[in-house]
Amino acid sequence: MSSFFTGGPRERPLFPVPEQELYAFNGRHWTDAPREYIVPAVLPWAQPLGRSERTVVALRTIEVWPQALTLRITVYSRDSLVDDPAEGLIDHRRKPDYNGLLIGVLYADGSRASSETVSVPSASEPEEPVLRAQPVGGTRFAVEHEVFLWPLPSAGPLKVVVQWTDRDIPETRTTLDGGAIRAAAKDAAEIWPGLGKRQVNGLPVRRVGKQVALTPEWGPAAAGKRPEPAPGE
Incomplete structure (x- = not known):
């Protein structure tokens, strides 16, 4: 009797796969907080950043990394802000709603960054400051955000x-002490000194059997690229 399933085994496609081992930090301090490698210094500078009768935008703490910082900001309201707190109140994926929540920073030298820009991590070091906000949960009445900012400010006001x-x-502009933020960076602690680097042709890789999967640096754009086998495999 002939087989019902007539097709033979097919070659499985090669996809990027998650790393199973932590390797050394890639040095791109402007893309995201290095939370897998560093315990940040914490500045407990809780204060309101803007308010109205029924809504308060408040800074809770500042996490300071070796070359960047994260503002932990919560929006509080007496009425419902969102149906799903995971969606947050700032969306870097499209042009900003100028009637919605906008957050920006102004450095002492006049350079600036804000949630007006679409957030796309850069492979090379940017010439301008980077600001990227993302939601981290909360409730319908208190929505939490992380606002990542690179680089560290110089001594002087950070607004x-x-x-x-x-x-x-x-x-509403709130002035923070840029010098104190920068000084706190020395207290950020490295977790895993001496981690080795995994590199093949300049790209991180994940070996699967006799094949090698090139692991994307970040995001959907990189994940959409089909990796090529390493030479000699």
């Missing part, structure tokens, strides 16, 4: 700017 027209919060 955080908040505006939310729909919530009656006008443009």
Whole structure:
């Protein structure tokens, strides 16, 4: 009797796979907080950044990394802000809603960054500061965000700017001590000194049997690329 399933085994496609071992930090301090490698210094500078009768945008803490910082910001409200806190209130994937929540920073030298820009990590070091906000949970009445900022400020004022027209919060500027933030970076602690690097043709790889999968650095754009086998495999 002939087989019902007539097709023979097919070659399995080669896809990027998650790393199973932690390798050395790639040195791109401007892409994201190095949370897998560093315990940050923490500055407990809780204070409101902007407010109206029913809404408060508040800084809770600042995490300081060797070359960047993260502002932990929570939005509090007396009425429901979102149905799903995981969606957050800032969306870097499209052009900003200028009636919605806007967050920016102004360095002492006049350079700036804000949530107006679409957030796409750069392979090379940017010439301008980087700001990227993402939601980290909360409730419908208290939505938490991490606002990553690179580079560290110099000594002098670092101004955080908040505006939310729909919530009656006008443009509000709060001055932070840039020198104190920069000084705190020395207290950020490395977790795994001496990690080895995994490199093949300049790209991180994950070996699967006799094949090698090139692991993307980040995000959907890299994940959409089909990797090629390493030479000699």
